Amino acid sequence: MANKQIIFSDRMVGFSVQNGLVRLDLAVVTGPAKGKDGKDALKAEVTHQLIMPLDAFVAAVGMQQSVVKELMARKTKNKAAKSESIAAPAEPTAAG
Numbered sequence: 001m002a003n004k005q006i007i008f009s010d011r012m013v014g015f016s017v018q019n020g021l022v023r024l025d026l027a028v029v030t031g032p033a034k035g036k037d038g039k040d041a042l043k044a045e046v047t048h049q050l051i052m053p054l055d056a057f058v059a060a061v062g063m064q065q066s067v068v069k070e071l072m073a074r075k076t077k078n079k080a081a082k083s084e085s086i087a088a089p090a091e092p093t094a095a096g
Contacts, residue, residue, distance in 0.1 A: 007048050014046070020059040024050040 007026065014025030026048045033043035052060070 009048065011044060013044055014049075017054065019052050022052050022054055024052075026050060 008028065009026035010026055010029045012024050014023070016023045025046045027046045028042035028044045030045045031043050033041050035041035040073040
């Protein structure tokens with residue numbers, strides 16, 4: 001069995017499709033920099049390139065879309081629960 005290697009990436013900075021293969025350039029943020037327009041930006045360094053067949057990439061995107069839908073549903077549910085708890089009327093107290 002091959003050893004499992006864990007790769008961390010702050011972001012994807014490159015993407016291309018060539019000859020049925022998808023290439024993703026993964027990078028880590030190495031510090032602050034100035035953008036082309038002179039505004040503050042982040043400097044990123046490409047550390048790895050992930051290459052996979054197009055059909056595997058499409059399947060991976062489908063998996064990611066499912067996760068995003070689940071996260072959005074949780075967010076909506078949490079917002080609704082929070083709104084209900086804030087909007088709930090206070091319990092009446094007995095006047096003595």
